[in-house]
Amino acid sequence: MTQTAPQKTILRALAGETLPVPPAWMMRQAGRYLPEYKATRAQAGDFLSLCYNPELAAEVTLQPLRRFDFDAAILFADILLICQALGAKLWFAEGEGPRLSTITDRSGVAALRPAGDVHETLSPIYETIKILTRELPAPTTLIGFAGAPWTVATYMTAGRGTPDQGPAHAFIASDREGFAMLIDRLTEATIEYLSAQIKAGAEVIKIFDSWAGSLKGQDFDDFALKPTAAIISALKARHPQTPIIAFPREAGDRYIGFAKATGADCVALDNSVSASWAAENVQKDGCVQGNLAPRHMVEGGPELITETKRIVKAFSGGPHIFNLGHGITPDANPDNVLRMLEAIRG
Template sequence: MSPRSDSLFMRALRREPVERTPIWLMRQAGRYLPEYRATREKAGSFLDLAGTPELACEVTLQPIHRYGFDAAILFSDILILPHVMGRGLGFKPGEGPYFERPVQTVADIDALPMPDPEDDTGYVMDAVRLIRESLPEATPLIGFAGSPWTVATYMIEGRSSKDFARAKRLLLAEPDGAERLMNHLADATADYLAAQVAAGADALMVFDSWGGVLSPRLYERFSLASQQRIVDKLKRTCPDTPVILFGKGCGQHLENLAETGCAGLGVDWTLDLSEARVRVGDRVALQGNLDPAVLLTNPEVIAAETRRVLDSYGSGPGHIFNLGHGITPEVPPEHVSVLVETVREHSRVK
């Protein structure tokens, strides 16, 4: 067994016994770190940062060097795929991502190209290869992508949205066309993730940030089904690579997500891990689920809330400590140190 396969993170994903709970954080490479801000300034723009393998490698490694997290996650963006599909991705300071050419009609959907992972997103694969070469041998690397529904919201709305009115309207008014969009994105995403594995990723994660805004019926047809399509395809192309699914606001769908064949489920802070564990049984590992706002408080509160999350999961295998969503830019780096130290001390098997 390789050092990475025998790591705490990979063993926890397989629900095997571990000496302590492994920890990594969503957006652990980000604006809360002064070293990240310095690299971001050097890059000139977010797209240049994500599109330059050496810089993407640098920021991926920064939180590993500072905190010694039990896994690294590729620094990239969930909108890379629609960007290489020709939708014209840009970023405005203070406003976030936007697309110059949003998807507006079924004809736009049917005209979308199918990207080639190495030809069209080769810089991502180069970054994965460089990160893998640069990481400690025993530290696993997580590759990732956005869920088809979440990516589609940006493609249809053209930018971030509060009510997702255009995207929901497409699902309701043009369900067959919307389904073709989800299937197209699912197939492109599965190929993209499989290429990350070939380049050196040890595990994969799919982020469904906006699954929670859909009604149960629309969620099952357009979000859950497309994630199932990704998992099924990955099981054929890279069957030994574990997949984690994370859906924000998707606690009501936990059992259905556990049935997809994924190895792990990310849980947001709106659901206690004790309840989540009962509901999924021994089917999947659970990842989470501290509210990121806790890191804005003080060391005493951080330590207490971290212990609460660990106690909520309880004893036994299958837990990876993480936040219930991404770390926010205002978090003091020293507060993350308190979190990491508390997890390592409180979860250690005596």
């Protein structure tokens, strides 16, 4: 007798099913708010050594699942590894964040390695995924990811994180076509990278466009929407069964129609939009993910419960995956994660 196992909750939501209780996971669920993460990171030496060590990267991916009954695990890696794979220098200044060699004109773009070469650097990431496909609990969905070309380009052009993505905007203003060459190279490389993640065992893909909100009008179309659509259409051609979540953070009104325009199966929402607005304007096109403010994981209190329940209720009429509106911060209290899950499911 053959009996097919009931499909995993996240895959059901991504297929458009409205579930009585939304599946849940958290951005940055493996991270510095967990003492066991800090211990493993210390064992690895530094953050990048942790990302490129398949055994330890798999270990930190699994750590939050030992504490919390999340429906998904997200591969432990970083969106900036692809810059290194394309030949840029990357390091993390302790306590300050990422630093990179900078690209400010088209000669810098021309010096990058071909997109097809990225596997040479990124193969340990595929190894992490292979370990996780063996070690994850059966009901848990494994999410692979990459940065969207725009967000990755903002770091490559500035050499670091910036509040306003000024150097990327300056590149666009001085040589729009040259900047488009950088976006194209990143688009091709990201397709290769994500396709290899799926082949290794990633069941869902998420595309992080953390700085999409700083693009307006035609720039949003050209540098956020179109590259994401190109990545999704190439992945769908190669891996039609793999659902894709797009996260154009702080896109505001541009969340409307984003799923349709890009082919994404789900749009992840940051906490600057209200759940009731998003239910009406975004969820009408399909699954949404989000969008509790990460500060509740620090502050806790009765507001954590009321806000969690308000979001669950607002999205209860359609497919929804519960998540934070952005990553959990290092000062968060793990007890609040448990209280959030109870509020979602209780």
